[in-house]
Amino acid sequence: MIPVNEPFLAQRELEYVTECVRTGWVSSAGRFIEEFENQWAAYCGRRYGIAVSSGTAALQVAVACLGLGPGDEVIMPTFTIISCATAIVYTGAVPVLVDCDPTTWCMDVDQVKSKITQRTRAIMPVHIYGHPVDMDPILDLAERHGLAVIEDAAEVHGAEYLSGRGTIHPAWRRCGSFGTLSCFSFYANKLITTGEGGMILTDDSKLAEKAQSLRNLCFQAHRRFYHEEIGFNFRLTNLQAALGLAQLERIDEIIARKRWIGQEYNSRLSGIPGLQLPVEEPWARNVYWMYGIVLSEETGMDAAAFAHKLKQRGIETRPFFLGLHEQPVFHKRGLFLQDRYPITERIARQGLYLPSGLALTPKQISEVSEAVHEVLA
Ligand SMILES: Cc1ncc(COP(=O)(O)O)c(C=O)c1O
Numbered sequence: 001m002i003p004v005n006e007p008f009l010a011q012r013e014l015e016y017v018t019e020c021v022r023t024g025w026v027s028s029a030g031r032f033i034e035e036f037e038n039q040w041a042a043y044c045g046r047r048y049g050i051a052v053s054s055g056t057a058a059l060q061v062a063v064a065c066l067g068l069g070p071g072d073e074v075i076m077p078t079f080t081i082i083s084c085a086t087a088i089v090y091t092g093a094v095p096v097l098v099d100c101d102p103t104t105w106c107m108d109v110d111q112v113k114s115k116i117t118q119r120t121r122a123i124m125p126v127h128i129y130g131h132p133v134d135m136d137p138i139l140d141l142a143e144r145h146g147l148a149v150i151e152d153a154a155e156v157h158g159a160e161y162l163s164g165r166g167t168i169h170p171a172w173r174r175c176g177s178f179g180t181l182s183c184f185s186f187y188a189n190k191l192i193t194t195g196e197g198g199m200i201l202t203d204d205s206k207l208a209e210k211a212q213s214l215r216n217l218c219f220q221a222h223r224r225f226y227h228e229e230i231g232f233n234f235r236l237t238n239l240q241a242a243l244g245l246a247q248l249e250r251i252d253e254i255i256a257r258k259r260w261i262g263q264e265y266n267s268r269l270s271g272i273p274g275l276q277l278p279v280e281e282p283w284a285r286n287v288y289w290m291y292g293i294v295l296s297e298e299t300g301m302d303a304a305a306f307a308h309k310l311k312q313r314g315i316e317t318r319p320f321f322l323g324l325h326e327q328p329v330f331h332k333r334g335l336f337l338q339d340r341y342p343i344t345e346r347i348a349r350q351g352l353y354l355p356s357g358l359a360l361t362p363k364q365i366s367e368v369s370e371a372v373h374e375v376l377a
Contacts, residue, residue: 055185
């Protein structure tokens, strides 16, 4: 079986993790945590990094930092992972959804404006499968309406966005540099992994302090077991940060490899009738976290049937997200009952991603591509 993802760990990871074991710094104190936070924040052009135990935890802490609660609304894409919505729902605030763009699969920024109400407190753009959201219109709306931006960059380590197009100062900026608070995941299938892990980035010292407190049960520095707020235990361990730091040292190589995988698939799969491939907008640098494809209905197959045929040929795939508005768990809570988002509904049924891990060999890419040709022939 060619797996959909396989982490690619190297010698430096082993050295750093071994150092943790040797020195006994295996829990949530130790040199690697702060180094990983500082270096990841610097890489993304931010002042503060707060490491947490997962991307889901990062979103939860980010939302908690903004003090959202019942009566508040957050505008976000329906085409994303459930973590984005649960972070909002836990607080009693309500996610308000928009559909996605049919080519980038990221949130359709043109739909955001009409969803802004008196209750809107934040916008949550989510970069999808390695491709950035068109951020300028979001940042512009957020500024004009006084809204926070919770940027979910879990899938786009190192991806870049050309901001300020049409001005005299356009500039490429890394994803994760845009949000009031920006969130990353370091789960095993991400470009940089800590096994499980996440991080919140911000330039605001007060928000950074709050995030640090929230991830660690809101212990107080001068009176430890005295609590004025409710927090979480979302601490990352030194062991995990050791992995992350080692990976970060070779991020350029990791990104180059992901882009190479994306371009290899592009050249082998382009021109197949009925097959939509990932794009790279002129204002974006895609890191091809996962190589997604969407089948046209004319192929007579949906993604599930296609995945089954690939599996028979020894190739593992993953379906695209099912939109948040189609999730039974939210319907039970009376959310999104009348919502329809046709682009998301279509790609949720017709989309899947191919093996995209860093350990993928040229031979495997060629086998996967041949299998796709064969199934669609
Ligand atoms: C867009 C997005 N946000 C958040 C998460 C949650 O991250 P984690 O799995 O580390 O909790 C993921 C996970 O893959 C994701 O794809």
